[in-house]
Amino acid sequence: MNDTANTRHSLREASLLDFVDPSIEWRRVFAECWGTFLLVLVAAGGGAVAARSHDAIPLGFQVVAPGLMVMAIIYFMGTVSGAHLNPAVTVAFALRRNFPWSRVPGYLMAQLAGGVAAALFLRVMFGTGGMLGATVPGPGITSIQAVAMETVLSAGLVNTILGTASGARNIGTSGALAVGGYIALAGLWAAPISGASMNPVRSLAPDLVRGDLSTTWIYIVGPLLGASIAVVFESILKGKASAAGTLAAEGDLGLAEPDPATPTPPDALPPGGGS
Numbered sequence: 001m002n003d004t005a006n007t008r009h010s011l012r013e014a015s016l017l018d019f020v021d022p023s024i025e026w027r028r029v030f031a032e033c034w035g036t037f038l039l040v041l042v043a044a045g046g047g048a049v050a051a052r053s054h055d056a057i058p059l060g061f062q063v064v065a066p067g068l069m070v071m072a073i074i075y076f077m078g079t080v081s082g083a084h085l086n087p088a089v090t091v092a093f094a095l096r097r098n099f100p101w102s103r104v105p106g107y108l109m110a111q112l113a114g115g116v117a118a119a120l121f122l123r124v125m126f127g128t129g130g131m132l133g134a135t136v137p138g139p140g141i142t143s144i145q146a147v148a149m150e151t152v153l154s155a156g157l158v159n160t161i162l163g164t165a166s167g168a169r170n171i172g173t174s175g176a177l178a179v180g181g182y183i184a185l186a187g188l189w190a191a192p193i194s195g196a197s198m199n200p201v202r203s204l205a206p207d208l209v210r211g212d213l214s215t216t217w218i219y220i221v222g223p224l225l226g227a228s229i230a231v232v233f234e235s236i237l238k239g240k241a242s243a244a245g246t247l248a249a250e251g252d253l254g255l256a257e258p259d260p261a262t263p264t265p266p267d268a269l270p271p272g273g274g275s
Helices: 004-021 022-053 057-081 088-093 101-126 129-133 143-163 175-194 199-211 218-238 244-249
Strands: none
Touching: 004 218, 022 057, 022 088, 022 129, 022 199, 057 143, 088 101, 088 143, 088 199, 088 218, 101 143, 101 199, 129 199, 199 218, 218 244
C-alpha cells in the first residue's frame, strides 16, 4: 500500500469514527432538518405561491425547482449528513446496510420537523391556498394508480441514489446532477398523475398543516415500497454494499481526500493509519 492509498484509508477510518461519535450527531440531525425544510419549501411552495399571486406557475417550473434544490443541498451539506432529505432514502440506505438502523429514528424525526416547519412557514406567509402545495392524485386517477406511480417513481429515484453512491458527498459529485435531474424528469411527466412526490415527508407535512390526511397514505406506502424494491434491484445489479456507499450514506463532515502531490506528514494521519 503506497502513502497516498494509506492516507485515504486512514481518512475513511477517521470518517467512520466521526460518524459514531455522539457528540457531533446534532450536526447531522440539524443538516437533515434544514435540508428537508428547504426541499419542502420549494416543492410545496410552487402551488402555495401560485394560489396567492393568482398567477399560475407553469408545471415545468414547479417540478424543476425541487430537483435544483436537491442538487444544491447535496453539494452544500452532503458531507455532513449524507443529505438524505427523505425517509425513503434513509430506510433504503439502512436496508442496504450502508447506514445503521440505530440512527434512522433521529434522521426521520429531523426530516419530519424540517418538513412541517416549511409547511407552517408557507401557511403563515400565504395561507392555505393551493392546498399548501399538497400532492394528491390527479383528476380521474384512482388511489391504486397513484400508489403504483409513486412506487415506480420512488424505485427509480432510490436506484439512482444507490447506484451513483461513490463518495462522501452523499452520491458523488456528478451524482447530485443525476438525482436532481431525475426528480425534475419524473415530475415533468408524472406530476399530473400522482404529484410525483417520492418523499413521505414532502407529502405528509402539508397534509398535517392543512388538516387533511385522506390521501397521505399513498405517499407513505408508495415511496417506502419503491425504496425496498430499489434495494433489491441494487443488490442484483451491484452485489453487496460497498464502503463508498457507506461514506455516501453517512457523510464525512468535510474530510477531504488528500492531494497526491502533497505528502501528508506521519503525525498528521488519524489514528490507525500508516501501515
